[in-house]
Amino acid sequence: MTASALAYALRWRSRAVTPGAHRGTLSGPGHDFERSVPLTGNRDARRLDLRATLRDPSERVWVRLFRQQAVVPVVVLVDVSRSMDYHGATHRHALAAELAEAIAHAAWRIGDPFALIACDHRIRAELTLPPCRSAAGARAALARLRAHEPDGDDNSALLKAAPLLPRRRSLVFLLTDGHMPDERLNRVLGSLARHDVVTVLLGDSREQHASSRWGIARLRDLESGAERLLLQRPALARAFDEARTARRERLRHIALRHGRPPLFIDDRIDPVQFNRYFLQT
Amino acid sequence: MMSFDHPHWLWAALLALLPLLWHGQRTLPHGWLPGVPADPASRALAVALRLLGALAVLGSVVALAGPHRQGEDVERIGTGAHVVITLDRSASMSDGFAGRDAQQGDEAKGRAAARLLEDFVRERPRDLFGVVSFSTAPVHGLELTADHDAVRAAIRASAAPGVGLTNIAAGLTMSLEQFRDKPVTGSRVVLLVSDGAAQIDVRKQNQIRRLFAENRSALYWIFLRTAGGRGPSDPPDPEAGFDPAPEYFLNEYFRDLGVPYRLYEADTPDALARAIADVARLQNQPLRYRETPPRQDLGGLFIGIAFACSLLLLAARTFEVPAWSR
Structure with missing residues (x-):
C-alpha cells in the first residue's frame, strides 16, 4: 500500500x-x-x-x-550499520528497506532511474545498484537489501559515497537513523552538496523514550558494544524526551544548512506525511 | 586489631575483583548510547552495584578466614574502689593506745578502728568491701560486696576482744584471694589495720608479692602504735643486742612490693581518724588502668555484611527490566 x-x-x-x-x-x-x-x-x-x-x-x-x-535520477543512500538493526517498535533496517522499495516504485511510475548505495564502515558493493530504469534489477537489489543483516561498526562510509553518485544533479534519499556525530552528518551532507538531498531520519519511539516506571536497565550500544546502566524513573524519562527533542533540533539545524529540513519517519511510513514534505519544501 | 584463624583464605579475596570486571546483568541493545542523556544517579547506582558485589565476596572471604579481635588493651577509668579491710584481731588490739599506762575507760584500739572504719564505709556508698580478720589464723569475714550493712556488721563483729598472735602473711593472702577472678572495674585496695607485725618467711613473701602483682591491688597499712612501743619507721638499734624489729622489716618489704603502698602510723584515735580520712581521699581519685578485653569473634559481622550486600543485589536483580521502554 x-x-x-x-x-x-x-x-x-x-x-x-x-x-x-x-x-x-x-x-x-x-x-x-x-x-x-x-x-x-x-x-x-x-x-x-x-x-x-x-x-x-x-x-x-x-x-x-x-x-x-x-528525468531526475533517484538515489537511495542507505545506512546499513549495526545500529540500523535495532528492534524497537519496528525493525529499523526493515523499515529502511520498505522505504527504499516505496521510493523505487515512485521512481518507476514516473520513469526516473533508480540507484541504491548501501554503506556501513565501507561501501557495500554487493548491495549497490547503479542508476537504472529496469524494474527487475531494482527488485533484485531491494531483495538483497532486505535480506542483508547489518553488521557494520559505523556508517563512516557515507562520506565516501559521493563519487558513486551520478554526476548530474540527482534526488538523493539519505536513509539513516542519525546515530552518528553531528560533524559526520555535516560532512556527509556537504559532500553531497551538488545533489538534492532529502535526509530521512528513521526514528523509533521505543528507542528514544524511557519508561517512567522504576527499574534498572543496562543498555548496550549495538555498534560500539559500550554499556551503560540506567536507573529507570520518571526523571530519566523526562531527560530522554528532552534529549530527543534537542537532538532532533540539532539534526534539523544541520540538514537545513544544506538545503532541506530532515524528514522524520518514526516507526512506520506515513505516505501523507511523505508527500506533504515535497509540497512544503 | 583484627587477626585471623585461617589467614590463607584471604587469598580468595582476589575473587572480589570479579564483580568489578563482570556485572552479570542482562543487557538491552540500544542504537546509540552517546545520545542517551547523562545521568549521575544511574552512574552512582552502577558503581554502587559493583561495589556491593565486591563487598559481598569480600565479606564472605573474610568470614571464612575466621576473623576475631584479640584484646587490645583499653584504658579504663574506674570509679568504685574494691576495698578489703584486713583487721588485726590479736589480743593486743583489745588494749588502748596507751599500752600499759591504760586507764579505765580508754577506748580499745580494735574498737576505735572498727568505729572509724564503719564511718569510712558509710561515706563510700559506691565501693565494694570485703572483710578479713586475722590473728593466728585468718577468718574470712565477708566476700567483696556492695551490701554495706553486712560490711558494717562484720567490722563491728571483728572489734570483739581478740586472741592470739599477729599472723600478717595469712591475713594478706586471704585478703588478696578475694580479688581473684573479679573484673577490675575500680581501684583495689587492701586496707591492713594492725598494731604489730610478724616476720614473713621467704616462701610466703614471694607468694604475697605474686598475689599483689596478679591482682594489682594497692596496700595501705594503718599501724596502730602503742605509746612507747616500736613502730615500722624505727630502724633496729644495733646497740640493743638482738632486735628482730619485725615492723621495720615488714615496712621495708611492703615498700619493695612494687604496688602503691602507704604507711600510716596512728598512736591516738584522732591520728587513726586522720589516717583513714587520708585513705578515703586517695581512693576518691579515679583509677586509670588498662584492661584486656576478651577475644571477640567477628565472623558473624562479616557474614552479615555479605548477606546484606547479597540481599541488596538480589533486590536490584528483581528490578531489572526485561525490555527497554515497554
Missing part, C-alpha cells in the same frame, strides 16, 4: 537529456512554456504564437518554444 502511494515533486529543473516527468532545461515537446521566437529556419510552425505575431510591427511569424520534461 505504501509502496504505491509515495510521490515526489521537485522545484528545480533537471538538465537531463532523457525525457521524464520533471521540469527540464532543454527545449522540446512539452507544456512548460519557455519563450516565443520568430519562425525562421526549421522551427515547427505548429505552436504558432498568435498574440506575439500580431503584435510584431515587422510582421514576422512567431512560434512558442517549450521545454521538454526530463
Whole structure:
C-alpha cells in the first residue's frame, strides 16, 4: 500500500537529456512554456504564437518554444550499520528497506532511474545498484537489501559515497537513523552538496523514550558494544524526551544548512506525511 | 586489631575483583548510547552495584578466614574502689593506745578502728568491701560486696576482744584471694589495720608479692602504735643486742612490693581518724588502668555484611527490566 502511494515533486529543473516527468532545461515537446521566437529556419510552425505575431510591427511569424520534461535520477543512500538493526517498535533496517522499495516504485511510475548505495564502515558493493530504469534489477537489489543483516561498526562510509553518485544533479534519499556525530552528518551532507538531498531520519519511539516506571536497565550500544546502566524513573524519562527533542533540533539545524529540513519517519511510513514534505519544501 | 584463624583464605579475596570486571546483568541493545542523556544517579547506582558485589565476596572471604579481635588493651577509668579491710584481731588490739599506762575507760584500739572504719564505709556508698580478720589464723569475714550493712556488721563483729598472735602473711593472702577472678572495674585496695607485725618467711613473701602483682591491688597499712612501743619507721638499734624489729622489716618489704603502698602510723584515735580520712581521699581519685578485653569473634559481622550486600543485589536483580521502554 505504501509502496504505491509515495510521490515526489521537485522545484528545480533537471538538465537531463532523457525525457521524464520533471521540469527540464532543454527545449522540446512539452507544456512548460519557455519563450516565443520568430519562425525562421526549421522551427515547427505548429505552436504558432498568435498574440506575439500580431503584435510584431515587422510582421514576422512567431512560434512558442517549450521545454521538454526530463528525468531526475533517484538515489537511495542507505545506512546499513549495526545500529540500523535495532528492534524497537519496528525493525529499523526493515523499515529502511520498505522505504527504499516505496521510493523505487515512485521512481518507476514516473520513469526516473533508480540507484541504491548501501554503506556501513565501507561501501557495500554487493548491495549497490547503479542508476537504472529496469524494474527487475531494482527488485533484485531491494531483495538483497532486505535480506542483508547489518553488521557494520559505523556508517563512516557515507562520506565516501559521493563519487558513486551520478554526476548530474540527482534526488538523493539519505536513509539513516542519525546515530552518528553531528560533524559526520555535516560532512556527509556537504559532500553531497551538488545533489538534492532529502535526509530521512528513521526514528523509533521505543528507542528514544524511557519508561517512567522504576527499574534498572543496562543498555548496550549495538555498534560500539559500550554499556551503560540506567536507573529507570520518571526523571530519566523526562531527560530522554528532552534529549530527543534537542537532538532532533540539532539534526534539523544541520540538514537545513544544506538545503532541506530532515524528514522524520518514526516507526512506520506515513505516505501523507511523505508527500506533504515535497509540497512544503 | 583484627587477626585471623585461617589467614590463607584471604587469598580468595582476589575473587572480589570479579564483580568489578563482570556485572552479570542482562543487557538491552540500544542504537546509540552517546545520545542517551547523562545521568549521575544511574552512574552512582552502577558503581554502587559493583561495589556491593565486591563487598559481598569480600565479606564472605573474610568470614571464612575466621576473623576475631584479640584484646587490645583499653584504658579504663574506674570509679568504685574494691576495698578489703584486713583487721588485726590479736589480743593486743583489745588494749588502748596507751599500752600499759591504760586507764579505765580508754577506748580499745580494735574498737576505735572498727568505729572509724564503719564511718569510712558509710561515706563510700559506691565501693565494694570485703572483710578479713586475722590473728593466728585468718577468718574470712565477708566476700567483696556492695551490701554495706553486712560490711558494717562484720567490722563491728571483728572489734570483739581478740586472741592470739599477729599472723600478717595469712591475713594478706586471704585478703588478696578475694580479688581473684573479679573484673577490675575500680581501684583495689587492701586496707591492713594492725598494731604489730610478724616476720614473713621467704616462701610466703614471694607468694604475697605474686598475689599483689596478679591482682594489682594497692596496700595501705594503718599501724596502730602503742605509746612507747616500736613502730615500722624505727630502724633496729644495733646497740640493743638482738632486735628482730619485725615492723621495720615488714615496712621495708611492703615498700619493695612494687604496688602503691602507704604507711600510716596512728598512736591516738584522732591520728587513726586522720589516717583513714587520708585513705578515703586517695581512693576518691579515679583509677586509670588498662584492661584486656576478651577475644571477640567477628565472623558473624562479616557474614552479615555479605548477606546484606547479597540481599541488596538480589533486590536490584528483581528490578531489572526485561525490555527497554515497554
